[in-house]
Amino acid sequence: MTESHVSSADDDMDDFDALAALLAAEGIESTSDVIKPRDRSRPAPMSFAQELLWLIHRGDPAGTSYNVARSRRLVGDVDTAALRRAFDALLERHEVLRTTYAVSDQQQPVQIVRAPQAVEWREHDVRHLPQEAREGEVARLAREATDRPFDLTVDVPLRVELFRTGDADYVLVFESHHICFDGWSRDVMFRELRVLYEAFSNGVTPDLAPLPLQFGDYAAWQREELQGERLEHVLAYWRAELDSASFVLELPTDFPRPSKSGSEGVTRTMQFDAPFVTALKQLGQSADATLYMVLLAAYQTVLHRVSGQPDILVGSPVAGRSQSQTEALIGYFANTIVQRGRFAGNPTFRELLTQVRTSALGAFDNQDAPFEKIVLELQGAQQVSRSPVFQVVFTQLNGASETFSSLGSVQVRPFGLESNETKFDLTLFMSEREGGLELALRARAELFRPRSVERMLDRMKLVLEAAVANADIRVSDIPLLTETERQKLTGWNSTSRNEGAPATLTALFEAQVLRVPERTAVRANAELLTYAALNARANQLAHMLRARGVTDNQPVGLALDRSADAVVALLGILKAGGCYVPIPPELPAARQAQQVRESGARVVVTNTALAAALPANTATVLLDAGATELSAFPTDNLPGAATPQSLAYVLYTSGSTGTPKGVAVTHANAVHYARAVSRVLADVPATTDGDGFAALDGWHFGLASTLGADLGNTSLLPSLLAGGTLHVLDTAVTTEPARYAEYVRGNPLDLLKITPNHVQALLGGKHGAELAPLLPARWIVTGGEALRPAVARMLLSAGTCRVLNHYGPTETTVGVCTFEVTTDSLTAVTTEGAQTMPVGRPLANTHAYVVDNFLNELPPGIPGELLIGGAGVAEGYLNRPELTAERFIQFADERVYRTGDRVRRLSDGAIEFLSRTDDQVKVRGYRVELGEIEEALRLHAGVQSAAVVLHADDAGDAQIVAYAVPRTGSYAVSHTDRPTPHSLHEWLGVSLPKYMLPSAIIMLDARPLTPNGKLDKRALPEPDGGASQTDRYVAPRSETEQELVAIWVEVLKKERIGVQDDFLELGGHSLIAIRVLGKISKQFGIRLALRSLFDAPTVAQLAELVDAARKTAAPAAPAIGVASRNAYRLGKSISVGTPDEQNGGKT
Structure with missing residues (x-):
């Protein structure tokens, strides 16, 4: 595998002759008329492709991404005058090389052909420099010239630089703008330059036939030809061909996609010998397909397998010279066609190849449709971080130009200055050469590392080898793992260790009772x-x-x-x-x-x-x-x-059908987890047997979660089974930063398990030395939600404890993967631009598999679903045998749990969480099935249909947003009972936990649908940042209410809030409540308990509490009656002390 600079940007426009030959054999020819000279009494219009580049230029006049540079080394006695005259003759011969661009009086984009003139020519002599420095100086000066933008309104779009590096050694560099030049034009220019130079250097007339047309004639013909019925005909083909296609290919990248794409590329090549190429051609012949088609099918297969998407669109450049009259012209004729690979139904490779052949022939037959017209027709405006319609390209190179190996007696050789720029995520070049085939893959450097490009070519080789061996192999059965990768995966799952004899939780606890009977086991406030x-x-x-x-x-x-x-x-x-x-x-x-x-x-x-x-x-x-x-x-x-196989606990998690599901965990599961996680906490070497309980003896563990989920079991189980002291932190301690600080200063902890957002709220923005007294002495373990680098950096800044990121579903007992966050690992993650920290590698006696939809294990770097096996896999769902059979399956000779989490392995084996494969989400540590909320909404008599999505606000906080369509027609409710956001919020509150209530409910006339009839989530309106959805705005009436409204507006990010608006309905939750109360404390000089905000959830009610508290020495709190107790429950249900602990979840 080698690095290669295959070609410059305009090489993307080379033709593929084999496909053209096949088209001719199929009887597919252009039906276009002969091009006639245009009316020269008025300027020629721009071609469609030129107009697009012109618009890009007008938007970014200083841009150079469409500058095209060519360089050649000239060895011999160069006649510089003849060479310069040859370029002048090229400008005279080809009007497009002396054309500028403007807007006519009729506001139409037009070409302005200038009178024949001398080319912009510069000569540089670098022979005064040391020999070893000359080429570097040439490269520097040449890149400076290439980076100089063209002003298309006044500049002739061609410049020439000639560098003299020795007595008989030169470097020729010419730069043009893509608006006048494509890959075919390169060969035309080189061929004519040779003829012109040789004639002028010998004092004879050049033997070049007059051009039958100029590019302006073609542009005028194209504008005339491609309109009305003819244009509609070709566009109709593309509308049908690309109907319901996905225009975004979500390739797994090494770095996050920037908001605006760059152009730097990285290229790697792979060689195939002649016998293998012969086998590929025979494979193609068996389906009446060309080598090009075989390679395209393999490329689309790789893209399908690494992305998991069933629909793959690949762009392919075509020369755009259907008429023989255009073959001798320089100009931007090139166009792009789109070739679609359909993988629904899991075809065989032979079936795919047949389909690719049909698609290629149809695309080539309709190649006259300007690509920019297709884009506007199908997609409209685009985000600047992606290319429209497709983001990957496949092109066939014609090889090195045989016509430009000499200029008379001067030898012409490559110089290697060509750019490695790219305008696409991936571009695969095929080049059939004598003795074999070369594939070169160019990738966007801001997205992919060179090693990833090499691995992509490795996958291409595996696909081709499998197809040659058996063309009837299912695409899903084609292996993507190299032997080296297979060995790595096996090694990463080699976690078998003897943790100890089978036991129950009660037996291990009673052993500690015998060993340390008088040691404090539990501290809860004053109770010991x-x-x-x-x-x-x-x-x-x-x-x-x-x-x-x-x-x-x-x-x-x-x-x-x-x-x-x-x-x-x-x-x-x-x-x-x-x-x-x-x-x-x-x-x-x-x-x-x-x-x-x-x-x-x-x-x-x-x-x-x-x-x-x-x-x-x-x-x-x-x-x-x-x-x-x-x-x-x-x-x-x-x-x-x-017994160890007896059930220890059942934790209920949200269910997509509206019915929560109870996860049944055995004593063996729980004991395994306690032993395995204790090994990590105690730094037991991976190759050593046993648990880590002895090292944890006497530790102080903080329990900040209720027993309603297994988040807190990381503290509870090791503490009680290793002889530690469990600190049961009450609601005030886990929700009020001041109370938390007071408690941990008086009762230092060794370990605290907590969600990242919770700990961030409790620590109140502290950093470094002021943070040190608030953190445990040994470990802070984060789980329940993604750990962001900013939070990890804050925790590490104290320098007092280690940070462990912990992951795992309830169905696999608390947690299965751990990742220690260090300064080095944080730096690596930050450098790569990752949004979250990895979740790490499996615990002892636990296995992790990343698989595709067909349960094939995937190589590192490719996203797939995470399967978890090993000693932590739970019994299943209590009294739900069908659901248990669906989620707990056999894989790799063991029983595993299908997590539904989309992850990928990193190069060191660590696992990175990416997203969900279904509608399950995590909100502030809680595990939520969006389908359960939708079902609850649909049960309302006034709701016809509903949709629920997760929306990230400007601060990156996840918010649940619901959309409801009111029932209409004969079954509609009366106008007075027509549902409102407020009434629906109250309806949901009767049956759903408060952490599942939407932050906003938006009423729709109808759900937006895709052409396939599915919900179009991208078309759903974003939640309004303005007034709340309560329909009962009341302005503040007192100074206290005004100040409180200002605080709520700032923290909740709403433009208008009334004094009767409900905190929860505005999207408030416990983490936001902590921020609100912190600002109230600073503004009014009082301290309110978190409970106060939920007992008094409106500005009006809260203002009364604030005013009362300011008149007394201690903060006021309402009496707890029946109604107030319900409010108290509400507050605790969304308390940051209980993320993911009500109904289970991932830790």
Whole structure:
């Protein structure tokens, strides 16, 4: 594999003669009339292609991306006068080389042909420089000349530079603008330049036949010919051919796509020997196709496999010289056709080749349609970061010009100054040479590393070899992995280690009770529980549950806030042989009832206050009211009721059909996770067996999440199984930066597991030394959402603890991949422009596979779905066998979970999360199925249809946005009951957790659809940053309300907010609430608890609290009645202390 400068930009316009020959054999010829000389009484129009370049030039007069440079070394005694005269003759012979461009009085773009004139000519002598410095100086001066823009309104679009580097050694460089020049023109110019130079140097008349036409004649003919019925005919073909095609190819790139594309390219080449080329031609002949078509089919196959897209559009340049009269002309005749590869139905390579042949013949037969007309017809305005319609090109080169190897006695050789620029993401050049074939792949350097370009050519070779071996192979079965890559993937999944003997959570916990009975096991505010005390209370609850009939694997509800009681309840349920099912108290009553019903929980452990929200017939164990009864039960350990294969817990996650699904996790799963993650935290070498519990002995772990999800299990499980102290941080500590700082200063932590946005909000913008006292002494573990480099940089700035990015779905037990963020890794990610940190490599006894839609394992760099296998894979979904069979499958001789996460392997084996393959999203750490919100909206009597999408605001924060179409016709509701954003928001709040409520609900007359009848998400209006959607604007009436409105407008990024607008309906959530309260504290000199904002969710209500707080020494808080308790639940449900912990998710 070598670096190569194949050609300059205009080489993209070379013809492919083999295809033309095939067309002739098919009887496909141009039906165009003979071109006649134009009326010279008025200026000639610009051709369609010229007009496009003219418009580009007018938009960027200083641009040089369409400058075309050619260089040749001249060895011999050069007659410089004859050479200069030859260029002057070229200008006289070809009007296009002395044409400028303007707008006529009728506002039409026209060509202005200037009188014959001398070419702009410069000579440079660099013989005064040392020999070794001469070529470098030539290259510098030549690039300076090439970087000089043409003013197309006054400049003749051709310049010549002649450098003398030795007594008989010269370098000839000429620059032209693409508006007058294409690849064919190069050969015309070289051929005529040789004839003219030899004639003038010998004092004879050049033997060149007069030109039958000028380019202006062609442009006038094209404008006349391609209009009306003829133009409509060719455009109709392209409309049909490209109907419903995807015009954006999402190639996996090494660097993020910039907002405006550059032109620097990187090129690599690959050679194929003659026998293999013969085999390729025989393959083509079997389908009556050319070598060009075989290579195009292989190229499209590679693009399909690496992008995962079923529709691949490839641009191909054509000479645009259908009439023989144009063959001797210099000018910009070239056009571009689009060749479509369709992979729906997973064709064989032979079937694909047949389809490619048909597409190529049809495209060539309709090549007269100006490409810019196709663009405007199909796509309209384009983003400047991508080429329109297609972003990849395939072209056949004619090889080096045989007509310009000499100028009389002067030898002509390549000099190598040609540009490596590109206007496309990828351009594949094929060049059939004597003895074989060369493929050169040029890529945009701002998107791809050279190694990635080489790997793309490797894939091309694999596809061609597979097709030659068996043309009837399915495209999906063609291997993309090289043997080296296969070995790497195997090595990265070689994680088998002996973590310890099979055990249950209760057995490992009881071992710590025996070892350190008087050590503090749990600290929750002022309440301290030693290991012995915690064990005793848990045993009492276990005995009571046994008496209530709880047996092995019996689900038991756990409806408690984050507290010491919650830890007691969790252990008590496990000791009784049951599995705990968190029923987060902050969920709507309907959701709580649903989880109790779906899980089949016979009893729920809770307290008196929280039991009120449970279904009336629910059997409960009340830890407060039943304390006396509990105290009568024994404190000794129960005989082991559970085995490692028994269920430990069931966590409910959002479901796309509207029904949450319960993930069933065993003791073996949970024990594996605790052991495996302890190895990482304790720096146990990857090749060493065992767990890391001994090194974690005595650590202090912070629990900032409820038990409603497994986010906090990174703290809870290692702490209780290794003899650590678990700090159960209450809501005030996890939502108020001041309270958090106060707590950790008095109670230093060794480890804290938290979401990135949560920790960023808690740390209040601190950095460096002032941040150090607020972070754990050893590890801060982030999970639940993507870790952005800015947050990672902030955490590292303290210099006091290590940062671990952790990833994994609930279905694979808490987390499966870890990535330690260091200064070096952060620098590498930042340099590459990545938006998030990698999630890393699998834990011990865990495997990660990146596969395509057909479950073929993919090489590093290519995106696919992540499958996870190993000891953490859960039992499945409780009482949902069909869904379990769909998501938990057999792969590579083991049971794996299909995550639905779109990821890719990096070159070092680390995994990078990219997106979802479905409508599941992560919002502030919560796992949300957008389909569940859509279903809830559709259940409203006044809603005909609905759509829900994730929208990123200007700050990059993810917001759920819903769109609803009101029901019309005979089944429509009355006008007074017609749904509004406010009423729909209230409707959703009855059944959905608050973190699933849309930040905005937009009413539509109809859902925008694609030509295929699918929702066109790109056509959905963006949420209005102006007034809220409440339909009840009330202006501020007091100074306090005015100041609060100003704070809300700034933080919520709304142009207008009324005093009756609801914080949640404006898109507010706990992270935003922390910012609002911070500004209130600074503005008014008071301190309000986070709960206050949710108890008083409007500016009017909040103003009353602020005014009351300013009159007292302590902040005011409303009394907690029934209604207020519901508001309190609302606040806790979106608290930043609970991301991803209500219904499960990825950590």
